[in-house]
Amino acid sequence: GAVVSQHPSWVICKSGTSVKIECRSLDFQATTMFWYRQFPKQSLMLMATSNEGSKATYEQGVEKDKFLINHASLTLSTLTVTSAHPEDSSFYICSAKGRLGDTQYFGPGTRLTVL
Amino acid sequence: GNSVTQMEGPVTLSEEAFLTINCTYTATGYPSLFWYVQYPGEGLQLLLKATKADDKGSNKGFEATYRKETTSFHLEKGSVQVSDSAVYFCALNANAGGTSYGKLTFGQGTILTVHP
Numbered sequence: 001g002a003v004v005s006q007h008p009s010w011v012i013c014k015s016g017t018s019v020k021i022e023c024r025s026l027d028f029q030a031t032t033m034f035w036y037r038q039f040p041k042q043s044l045m046l047m048a049t050s051n052e053g054s055k056a057t058y059e060q061g062v063e064k065d066k067f068l069i070n071h072a073s074l075t076l077s078t079l080t081v082t083s084a085h086p087e088d089s090s091f092y093i094c095s096a097k098g099r100l101g102d103t104q105y106f107g108p109g110t111r112l113t114v115l
Numbered sequence: 116g117n118s119v120t121q122m123e124g125p126v127t128l129s130e131e132a133f134l135t136i137n138c139t140y141t142a143t144g145y146p147s148l149f150w151y152v153q154y155p156g157e158g159l160q161l162l163l164k165a166t167k168a169d170d171k172g173s174n175k176g177f178e179a180t181y182r183k184e185t186t187s188f189h190l191e192k193g194s195v196q197v198s199d200s201a202v203y204f205c206a207l208n209a210n211a212g213g214t215s216y217g218k219l220t221f222g223q224g225t226i227l228t229v230h231p
Contacts, residue, residue: 006158032217043204043221044159093158097217102147102166102208104219106159 003027004096006107013084014115021079021110023094030096033077034104035069038091050077084114117142117209121222128195128229136190136225138179138205146207148172148181148188149219153202162190162203195229202226 003026013019023033032051036044048064050056050071058064066088068080077096081088091111095104122137140146147166151159163172168183177192188205205222 004158034218041224041226043223046218049218095159095219102217103149103161103164104217105161106151108158109156 002098002103002105004030004094004105004107006094006110008110009108010111010113012113012115015085016083018080018082019084019112021081021092021094021112023077023079023096023107025075025096025098025105028096028098029074030077031074031099032097033071034095034097035067035077035079036093036095038093038109040091044093047079081112084112086114088112089114117146117207117220119205119207119220119222121203121205121225123223123225125226125228128227130197130229130231131194132229134190134192134195134199134227136203136205136227138188138190138222140186140188140205140207142186142207142209142220144209146209148179149206149208150177150179150188150190151204151206151221153204153224155201159204195227197229197231200227200229 005024007022035047038044047062048056048058056069071077093109095106097104119140149164150162152162153159163174165172165181171180179190202224204224206219
C-alpha cells in the first residue's frame with residue numbers, strides 16, 4: 001500500500017515552453033501533497049505544500065507564478081513549470097500524506113531537462 | 116527553527132561491516148523522526164520511523180532509536196550488503212500543533228557505498 005506515482009519519469013523540453021508533472025496517490029486519499037526539488041548530490045528542497053481543494057502554500061523564494069500547483073482531487077496533484085529555462089532543470093519529487101498519521105510517501109521523481 | 120544534521124559522507128564499507136550514520140536534530144515540540152533511503156535515479160522510500168522518545172524504528176535490518184536526551188536518531192545496521200548502497204536521509208516532522216501539515220525537514224543526506 002501507500003504507492004505514489006509520477007508522470008512523466010523524465011522530460012526534455014525547449015526553453016520557453018511549459019511542462020506539467022503529475023503526482024498520483026494510487027491506493028490512498030492524499031489530503032496533503034508536497035513538491036520538492038532536488039539538485040545533484042544535494043538534499044530535497046521543499047517548494048510547496050498543497051491541500052486538496054485549496055491553494056498551495058509556497059516556501060520562501062519559490063515563485064508561485066513560475067511553479068503552478070493544482071491539487072484538484074484527493075489522488076492527483078500537478079506541478080506546471082511555466083516558461084521553463086535551463087536553470088529549472090532538476091529532479092522534481094512529490095510526496096503525499098493521508099488524513100491520518102504523519103508519514104509522507106514519495107513518488108519516484110521526474111527528471112526535467114530544459115535545453 | 117527546525118534542523119537536521121547528518122554525518123558527512125560519503126561512507127564506504129565492505130560487505131558485512133557494521134554501519135552507523137549519525138543524525139541529530141533541533142526542533143520545537145515533539146517531532147516524529149524518519150529515515151528515508153534513495154536508490155540511484157529513484158525517489159525516496161521510507162525506511163523506518165519513530166514517533167516518540169525511546170521508540171525504536173526498524174526495517175530490513177536497519178534500526179534507529181529516538182533519543183530525546185541527546186536529540187539523536189542514529190541509523191545502524193549490523194551487516195551491510197552491496198544492495199544497501201544508496202543515499203540515506205534523516206528527517207523530522209515537527210508536528211507543530213497540526214499546523215505544519217506534516218512538513219518534513221531533511222538532513223543533507225549521506226551517501227553509502229558498500230563493496231563486495
